[in-house]
Amino acid sequence: MDYSFDQVIDRRATPSLKWTRYQGRDVLPMWVADMDFRSPPEVIEALKDLANHGIFGYPVPPDGLVEAVQAHMQQMYGWEVRAEWIIWIPGVVTGLNIACRAIAGPGDQVAVFTPIYPPFLSAPGHWSQEVLGVPLARDSGRYCLDLDRFKKAITPRTKLVLLCNPHNPVGRSFARQELEDFAKICLEAGIVICSDEVHCDLILDQIRHVPIASIDTQVQDQTITLMAPSKTFNIPGLGCAMAIIPNGRLRRRFCDAKAGIVPHVNLFGYQAALAAYRYGEPWRQTLLAYLRSNRDLLMQGISQIKGLAMDHVEATYLAWIDARALGLPDPAAFFEQAGVGLSDGADFDGPGFVRLNFGCPRSILTEAIRRIRLAVQRL
Numbered sequence: 184m185d186y187s188f189d190q191v192i193d194r195r196a197t198p199s200l201k202w203t204r205y206q207g208r209d210v211l212p213m214w215v216a217d218m219d220f221r222s223p224p225e226v227i228e229a230l231k232d233l234a235n236h237g238i239f240g241y242p243v244p245p246d247g248l249v250e251a252v253q254a255h256m257q258q259m260y261g262w263e264v265r266a267e268w269i270i271w272i273p274g275v276v277t278g279l280n281i282a283c284r285a286i287a288g289p290g291d292q293v294a295v296f297t298p299i300y301p302p303f304l305s306a307p308g309h310w311s312q313e314v315l316g317v318p319l320a321r322d323s324g325r326y327c328l329d330l331d332r333f334k335k336a337i338t339p340r341t342k343l344v345l346l347c348n349p350h351n352p353v354g355r356s357f358a359r360q361e362l363e364d365f366a367k368i369c370l371e372a373g374i375v376i377c378s379d380e381v382h383c384d385l386i387l388d389q390i391r392h393v394p395i396a397s398i399d400t401q402v403q404d405q406t407i408t409l410m411a412p413s414k415t416f417n418i419p420g421l422g423c424a425m426a427i428i429p430n431g432r433l434r435r436r437f438c439d440a441k442a443g444i445v446p447h448v449n450l451f452g453y454q455a456a457l458a459a460y461r462y463g464e465p466w467r468q469t470l471l472a473y474l475r476s477n478r479d480l481l482m483q484g485i486s487q488i489k490g491l492a493m494d495h496v497e498a499t500y501l502a503w504i505d506a507r508a509l510g511l512p513d514p515a516a517f518f519e520q521a522g523v524g525l526s527d528g529a530d531f532d533g534p535g536f537v538r539l540n541f542g543c544p545r546s547i548l549t550e551a552i553r554r555i556r557l558a559v560q561r562l
Contacts, residue, residue, distance in 0.1 A: 186466055188220055188473045191544045205524050211551050214526045216351070216501060218417045218542030220470070225462035226416060226455050233454050242450040244271060251460035252425065259384065262397040268429050270437060271448045273422040275381045276302045277441075278409040279345060280309060281426070282377040285433075285440035286407075287312050287342040294337060294344040294374070296328060298503070298533030300351040303379075315341060316532060319353065325494055326353040328361050334368050343375050348395065349382040349498035352531055352538045356386055356498040359393045366395060366402045375433065377407040381424070382499045384415040384467065387475050390497065396429065404430045407437060414499075415467060416459040417542075423452030474500050477541040477548055484552035488559050500542035503528075507535035509562065521558030523551045 194202045201217045221227070249266045256262045272278050279302055287293055289311035295303045297316045307314050317336050320329035346365075349356045357365075369376050376395060383392045396406040411424035428434040478496050485493045485502075490509040493502050504525075506514040514537050515527035528536030541548055 186221075186223075186469050188470065189544050189546070190221075191546060192219060192221065194219065205519075210519060210522050210524045211547060211554070212524045213540045213543065213551055214524050214538070216414060216499075216540060216542075217419055218500065218540075219544060219547065220417055220542065222417050222455070223459060223463040223466035225466075226418065226458045229454050229458035230451055233451060239450055241447060242453055244448075245453055245457050247461070248453060248457045251457055255460050256394075260392060260394050260397055262394050264427055265429070268427050268434070270426040270428060270434065271453075272424050272426055272441065273446055273448050273452070275379055275409045275411050275413075275424045276306075277445060278407075278424060278426050279303065279306045279377065279379065281437055281441045281445065282343065282345070282375075282407050282409075283307050283312060284310050285436040286375045286377070290340065291343075292338060292341040294333070294341055296333075296346070296350075298352060298528065298531040298536065299345075299347060300379075301530045303345045303347065304532060306345070313340070319350075326350070326355050328357065328365050330361075330364055330368060333365070337368075337372055337374065341372065341374055343377060344369060346376055346378040346395065348378055348380055349386070349392065351379075351382065351499060352501050352503040352526070352528075352533070352536075353494065354496035354499050354501060354503060356388070356390055356392055358390075359398070362393055362395045363398055366398055366405075370401055370405060375405055375407065376402070377409065379409045381409065381411050381414050383410060384412075385471070385474070385500065386498045387471060387478060388497045392498070396427065405433075406430075407433060412456045412459045412463075415470075416455070416463050418452070418455045418459065421452035421455050422449040423456045424448075473545075474542065477543075477545060478502070480545065480548060481539070481541050481552065484556070488556050490559055490562075491555070500540060502539045502541055503533070504537050504539055505535065506537055509559065511535075518555060518558060522554045523558075 201212045256264045292313045292315040293307040294315040317333045319326040396403045408427040413419040492505040526538035
């Protein structure tokens with residue numbers, strides 16, 4: 184089936200966070216993690232059927248959704264997930280905040296590996312907790328977990344670590360051995376792991392994602408895993424995610440922490456998730472091939488621009504671009520003036536970098552590369 188990823192769909196007149204940011208300006212929005220592709224046709228049809236029914240009361244997970252998630256986890260990762268482990272939540276960022284509230288108290292430390300998606304840095308502060316930032320290491324031209332630094336940094340006050348795998352923004356899919364070594368440190372120190380794995384179905388290389396909770400029963404017992412169909416199938420606006428928590432005690436603490444403050448999952452979000460997991464695999468495979476080509480095009484383009492560099496992106500549709508050699512005080516503002524809207528690396532604790540979302544039609548990406556190249560040449 185032709186899913187028309189090359190089709191440019193005008194989103195400027197829609198209530199889109201991504202596109203209204205630069206309303207009335209000639210700026211290509213390539214910042215927030217929201218792709219410019221239509222969702223799978225089966226998802227669209229499922230939403231039409233629900234809308235045509237015309238009654239939008241309080242929802243429960245539709246029949247077959249839990250089974251579809253279980254089948255997906257087993258097929259993709261060889262991970263056997265029990266139905267009672269799944270807690271539905273309206274978003275992964277919500278899950279990060281619930282985990283902080285559930286596991287750590289005021290004055291406790293929450294560890295994160297930087298640079299990192301900004302909500303990892305802000306969530307602990309909402310509950311009067313301290314962020315313990317541990318910089319990622321560089322090894323053979325790519326980022327990796329700096330486990331020596333992590334082990335030296337943690338203290339008895341470190342109660343929780345927020346892991347991002349695949350990592351946003353650096354695009355790493357961490358290897359099993361890395362995860363095993365990291366988990367061992369957490370187990371010995373009694374630190375609960377909350378792993379954001381929302382990009383797990385967007386592995387671009389010929390490698391297999393490893394949910395950290397699937398390593399063994401000990402790790403599983405100390406882990407909260409956050410997943411969602413939102414990034415994979417481009418349905419983040421429908422608000423449906425899950426926390427997978429095998430440990431009953433942790434699960435109760437998580438549920439207690441969200442009680443009274445976290446709303447129901449959206450009716451349309453449930454329905455979209457069911458259709459995506461049941462029928463979306465052919466679309467996902469086509470998407471991955473398209474994103475690989477976009478990644479390669481971007482990698483080639485950036486490598487030819489003096490003063491810019493980017494690592495190979497193993498997973499996600501996000502590129503972490505090093506602009507420090509340009510000596511700009513605010514590279515994101517510089518490229519915005521050139522007509523390309525990027526995420527500011529400073530928000531990720533990575534000043535001098537920018538993040539670019541290449542989940543868009545190739546013609547838009549090609550034009551963005553052209554604008555970036557011309558802007559740097561004018562320097």
